[in-house]
Amino acid sequence: MASRRGLMFLLSNTFRAGAVGLRRNSRKFYRSGLILGITGGSLLGISTVSAKELVIGLSDEDDTALNLEEFMATPITPSAILETSSEMMHRMELLCLKVQGDVCREIERIEGTTKFKVDRWLKCEGIEGGGITCILEDGAVFERAGVNISVVSGNLRPEAVKSMNSQGRDLPVEETMTFSAVGVSSVIHPRNPMVPTMHFNYRYFEVNPDMSEKQWWFGGGSDLTPYYLNEKDAKHFHCTYKSACDMHGPSYYARFKRWCDDYFYIKHRCMRRGIGGIFFDDFKSKNADACFSFVKSCADAVIPSYFPLVQRHKNDPFGMREREWQLFRRGHYVEFNLLYDRGTKFGFTTPGARYESILMSLPPRATWRYCHEPSKGSEEAELLEVLRHPKEWVTV
Template sequence: MFAKFSFTVRACGVAGCVAGAAAAVAGWTSAEQNNHVMLASSAYMAQQITPNISLDSSAGDMRHRMEGLILRTQKDLCDALSKIDGKEFRVDRWLRPNEGGGGISCVLQDGKVFEKAGVNISVVKGVLPPEAVKQMRARGHSALKEGESLPFFACGVSSVIHPRNPFVPTLHFNYRYFEVISDNQRIWWFGGGTDLTPYYLDETDAKHFHSTLEKACRPHNPSFYQRFKKTCDNYFVIKFRGERRGVGGIFFDDMDQPSADACYQFVDSCAKSVIPSYIPIVKRHYRDPYTDRHRQWQLLRRGRYVEFNLVYDRGTKFGFNTPGARIESILMSLPLEARWEYMHEPEPNSPEGKMMAVLKNPRDWI
């Protein structure tokens, strides 16, 4: 998953070295470098990607506003997850010295509560290859010139959280902003969503999750939640199995109406709903007792998660089709362990069977 905008990159192991190099290129003094790094490290997980600018959420270039949003979202979620788990995230800041931009990949692995949790951001620019332009035209961006390589800017935050306890669901979300220049015209849009993948059905959890998302959508447009829930149910489908990946959430793409500011405000509300939609569920269940049977079912469902991400997910495929993609960031979404079992069918009235019934026939939760 993104940061599904992790295109051509050079991995950098030490954030401080990267920050110093970027500052040196920008012509900062040593004092300015140190001050900027300290400010960045306290406000974000690492120094912001675009140097020496204000990332004010209320004014300025939309590129800078979105960079601020995704950096704050990453920091807030990593802090919340670390507080529960007791383990800190590994932070990798990387740059694209030839094309421009970079990203920050934060991964917590082998924790007490989270088996693998990744929260990535990327702020990149460069040239889209014709194959990527073709994908976008297929989604309705007919103004993009076919068969040409086009300049682009993209920034986004993406996260997948795989818990250790089978009674804690997996969470995925991503929020992004995209610009493409075609025939000297700037074409922009927003996209994103949040969805939940439980291993065992808890209706209270599903209702809480969806109610929180509906609350985030309502002030912007009363129809958004139902529209984007349906889109989510229809997007996260493993078609060759006839199953949804989970109990859904919201999903939208190519949003460019009514204005850039209105779209930004909506995305900001959605991003701020991630923690209240998910963290209470984690706290309710991460101490629940479970058996090896529960664990084996969790691993089977994680196999389905892998199938969707590698076969159907647009962002994953887009990353693979972009030359020089940072594979470690794209595949951050995959679990540490998964399982495939030949012809496995749960008993219809078992807890596993009840979960499968919902995956085959999505429900309304509020």
């Protein structure tokens, strides 16, 4: 009897190890534990069903296991749901979690010693869900870098519906309307003025009007804001996104590059925020999987499009003149984000808005100078010329 109990104890722990192994994505460990357990169970007179119950809720299919170590924090949606669900909200949440983890690890690798502060938060005031804010500040390479994800649902306020309708949608303002949204967004402000600022955002949105069919769409993009123009950098950034777009549609890059130039326009200054990239909204078709695949390709392009530029210029020499110009141009960045950016406006109209996460996109330092114009023929003037008259950086 003692040996039987000992074997049962060993078998039970084998299953526990298999469960832990799966949660850590050590699938071979899990599989070997399951096979040994079922075999041992039959020898001990334990039914196969009872043996499987020792790993409740876990699947033996490789593609359903989550590697939680890839993520910066525990997902907002329970892992058991994310492992098995085919809902687009859940697929997009997994993509956002992975992109956030990959980008944060790349930033920490370049930064060296400074690490991200990770803040997992939950919504309130009638909004369900939450998000994960990752923020790194005062690093040697990055003055501020933030990578956020949010997974929220609730009721849309009338002002939010009106804002969405102003962009060409036709949603009923008077009806009660629920929404679900998931997205990842990031703004990276480097310390060296020779390294450009980079922004990306990829999101999925669903609305459910009363008595109407659910509507859904994707949106997002990536754009570059240099302080000093480097054509090699600009071409590299745009070529990377053109390659990502070309895998899904020959007209995508030209269409979304033009949309990006138009969207990031600072009206009161008659110039763009930066040298663009791609931008799209209301992206949908009869094939949601194809739309998701396109968004994934764009998100996968973030690291190869930007971080080689960081490595190339993070140690470039600069002086007070370059630093002051960087801070001045950051002021323009702030103006666009607070006055024109749709995401910022929507965030502030959402019940229970988390303002710290919304304002994470702003640089830690910026300046404004009265009626300042750089000297003609200067490098600063060269940049402004491109911001006022966008260039085609790659052949379409």
